[in-house]
Amino acid sequence: MTLLPIHDDRWKALVNDIAEWHFADGQVLRYRLFTVNCGELWLKSGRLIACDPFATLQPRDNPEVAVPPGVYPVVATVADTSDELDGSQPREAYLSVILSDKPAVGWRFLSPIPPGMALPELGDHEFIGLSVDENTVAFADADAIERLMPNPDEIDWEFELFDSGEDDAWQARLNDPAELREGLVNIALPNAQDSENIILSYAGWGDGSYAVVGTYADDGTLTGVHIDLAVLPLAPLPEWD
Template sequence: MPMPAPDFSWHFTPGNVFEEESGSTGTMSVVRGGELWLHTGRVIACDPFVSLGAGEAEPFTARVAPGRYPVEAAVATLVRPGEPEVDGPHLRVAAARLVIKDVPAVSWELALQPGQDLAELDDEEFFGYGVDAGTGCFYDAGSDGSFPDCEGDEGPLWDAFDTVPPLPGPHTVTDPASGHNLIAFTSGWGDGAYPTWIGRDEAGEVTCFVTDFFVVPAEALVS
């Protein structure tokens, strides 16, 4: 079977604490970003530094009603006993959530792109997007091509993360001409491949899209 979804309500409950094998502890908080304008209702999740303008990122097959929806990050503050904070707290984005309906999800499914088939996955496998610049984002498929200033080695996307102390996001970048925007955040421990999950309510309607960055150990999610 494909990888099962974790209990994302745990990630987004402030004050929850997990412990790593190294002895470090992580305390969860929720950082709210701006609202994402889904003017077509087709959601893309990707590494913006890699995929913007490359024509590689495809929207998920699940569509939602056009509108403006909040994005928030579940952020872990990591502390190793006996080690002082040198440059401020050690923050890692454990998961990022695009909230479509502010109600609990009762079921979860992998967000799929066209042509992806769950039957192709072996045990514990998943479909996800690749990260090569330590960053993920959400944006509307109709906004593709709206951020040419973000496609090089400088520009507003770089500026959003160039803060002191460094802040993991969510950061909103908006095209002033069209109003199209994207909301970006750091990707857990950095580069890799990460799945996005779709939550649904009892009526089967989409409640959220959540990208998991594998920061919270599975053991912490077992009650």
């Protein structure tokens, strides 16, 4: 497995600090980065889905990546992009599942694919992106989705679950600042018996195709899976040597 080095001036997931970039034309850009604890994600199958929940989530055969089974904290890294750094223009920069507290020393692209599909041959700098069409990304466990989401032939997910007009609809809760914050929400799946859940986040600047990134410790341990929402000026990723 080829790992690329993490450059601290380019990779800013899980950072709480002022980040500053100087460009060749003399421009200086400053963002205030802060993290939001999104609670824990039920991942006991080890089959991690990263998706746009409102556009691409399916009852089964969702693109997934393999991780050690467990229950893991999820953290959003938000960038205040306002000129005054007054908090008026927050943009979600990363959504991260934290798998280990070991220091990360390298990274590589992860390409979520449906179960049973062969991963195409990709170069070190190529990946299958996460397509976003409804300004939202999410993490969930594939087994939990398959077991607990209602049959879409019987219940219309969009009009009865996602955007029903009720306060407990997923869209309403995502937009509610009384949740984790506006744009971030941890939702129990229907009929959850073991705290199975899905964690949703706005997608930074909006719709697009985004990289899913794995970070690794020096012993090869996968320390985290991150959706890089290409908010930072040198995004989506650190340049490779």
